[in-house]
Amino acid sequence: MIYDDHAKRYDKIMAPLERAFLSRWRKDTLSHLPKNARILEVGAGTGLNFVHYPDSAHAVASELAIQMIEIAKEKRSPISLLQADAEMLPFVDGYFDAAFATLVFCSIPDPEKAFKELKRVLKDDGKVILLEHVRPTGMLGYLFDVLNVFTVALMEDHFNRETAKIADAAGLKVVEVKTKALGIVNLIICEV
Template identity: 40%
Template sequence: MNRHFAFWYDFFMRPLEKRKFKRIRIELLSNATGQVLELGSGTGVNFPFYQTADTVTAVEPSEQMMEQSFSKIKQSKIPIKVVQASAEALPFEDGHFDTIVATLVFCTIPNPEKAIMEMKRVCKPGGKILLFEHVKMKNRFLASLQEMLTPFWKKICDGCCLNRNTIKLLETHGIAITKVQKYYGDLFVYVESVNQ
């Protein structure tokens, strides 16, 4: 993780967060109950919006992002513990969490399939998996543009892939999707699902 990227992340995301993303995060996190695991918690943008969880364990591989998140822990009403780990190798027992949350993170995970298998492993059977992600678009022209831009985008945005088909990955691994909402065409998706 580039230290400068971590430092400037919130600044560059602020216009989107103020307009739409804040409302989406609040709605998504209102469904996070019990023992919650957040994958790729980044700068902690979700932390102030947890209201219904018992506790939140936030996993983040970047030390720089973790440092940025500590001030936001104080804004939360829920106990939050941040653990440095990758989504592909979660240091938790099988079936430990009631809810898994991932927001704008699957685009940067080096091995998203392994991360989904780990997510399923640590989530209780019947537990909730809640995501807000940007994904590969259905429009052929826009999708091909995403494919073309991804190698360059990954370099400037610390590994972010514009062309991930996260919904298909979830379905392929037996996660039952119960609700999908699309934003900005179908560039961003809100997903509620259940671990089977």
């Protein structure tokens, strides 16, 4: 998987973005999670969200690329860390209170399938919180359609996904979409 190749460089590449705005956005995103609950992160990468986790009854960080997990392991231990495909989660139905992902649904091959999996492993009153780059509206959207051809080929990264619409199509209730950076980034809050 492409993120196995990027793992060693990932934190260094992200560092300027983290300093400029991303770390703040991560903190804001995770502030929507319930406290002392069972929390699942999908596509946890190298664990850049770990410092922002709320106090949890049980927090599980899942990630597909084993090399990303190796880097994440160095960051913080109280979180259970495991290899799992977001399209096929190894959890029983209705186990978690909330799930979240940051910058992940752009690279999952079948995002609708992954949203259906999140819905399955969440309780009936569960929440899904997402921070994702998406296809912006207006003229910028067409530019992202063009960019998408290259980003998919080079990085398996989809630059024109309409992630809130995909979540809705998968049966989640999208209750709020906050736009950031000219609508290129969305904070999306869903309920089961």
